[in-house]
Amino acid sequence: MVRSALLLTVLLALAPALGWAQDAKKDDWPCVQVLQPELSIGAMWPGDDPTANGPSWRDDAVVAALVERVAPRRVAVDEAAAEIRRFAAGYEGDRKVALTELFAGLFESINGERATIIRGIRRYNARQAGLAKRMEDTTQALDGVDATSTDMAVAQKRQQLETQLTWDQRVFEERERLLPAICDQPFILERRLFSLSRTIQEEIGK
Numbered sequence: 001m002v003r004s005a006l007l008l009t010v011l012l013a014l015a016p017a018l019g020w021a022q023d024a025k026k027d028d029w030p031c032v033q034v035l036q037p038e039l040s041i042g043a044m045w046p047g048d049d050p051t052a053n054g055p056s057w058r059d060d061a062v063v064a065a066l067v068e069r070v071a072p073r074r075v076a077v078d079e080a081a082a083e084i085r086r087f088a089a090g091y092e093g094d095r096k097v098a099l100t101e102l103f104a105g106l107f108e109s110i111n112g113e114r115a116t117i118i119r120g121i122r123r124y125n126a127r128q129a130g131l132a133k134r135m136e137d138t139t140q141a142l143d144g145v146d147a148t149s150t151d152m153a154v155a156q157k158r159q160q161l162e163t164q165l166t167w168d169q170r171v172f173e174e175r176e177r178l179l180p181a182i183c184d185q186p187f188i189l190e191r192r193l194f195s196l197s198r199t200i201q202e203e204i205g206k
Contacts, residue, residue: 030125031183037118039111039190044197050104057105062091063098067105070196073113077192081199088203096204103200106193114189121182124175131172138165 029035041049058064066087070080084102091098138161145158 028122028125030128030179031121033183033187035118035186036190037115039107039114039193041107044107044194045103046201050100051107055104055108057101057108060098060101063101063105066102067109071106071109071113073189073192077195080192080196084196084199085203088206099200099204103197106196106200110189110193114186117185117189121186124179124182128172128175131168131175135165135168135172138168 041051057067070083088095088099142158142161145161146154147158149155
């Protein structure tokens with residue numbers, strides 16, 4: 001009973017941090033960072049929305065290839081910015097049009113990746129909630145098994161439940177350790193897009 005009470009106390013303490021509290025305002029978002037479901041072009045780009053007419057940036061093979069090279073997170077922001085500057089310096093057509101299309105492509109690509117990560121975080125949170133419920137159910141089942149019984153079947157049942165609970169606790173705690181790094185990914189992408197947008201605007205202004 002002491003072990004059961006301790007486990008339930010831990011689960012209740014972790015619930016708010018993981019978004020399990022029955023609070024409609026928290027919805028299914030487990031991160032401490034405030035979620036902005038969609039990025040705002042207006043906060044990153046002056047003037048008209050360059051994505052309003054659809055993905056026209058894909059029609060320019062050179063721009064589309066550059067988007068594919070600099071959008072991925074594996075490319076350092078400084079490296080991506082340097083490649084954008086090289087592109088702008090060597091472009092022989094209308095630089096403003098090309099660079100505006102470049103921003104549109106980066107916005108679509110990075111915002112799309114960000115949305116995918118946000119959906120993944122919500123699924124992650126749902127799995128944690130499911131695991132927490134299973135741990136609670138297992139704890140209650142353990143409370144119903146007589147620890148003093150000498151019956152072999154009862155002893156085996158208790159051992160199975162304890163093994164399951166120990167394993168679930170290990171998985172639960174490992175996911176909890178990973179959560180802060182996972183939660184930061186949408187915001188890393190947001191900062192990346194903002195930084196590259198600023199580089200593009202500087203090049204347009206030259």
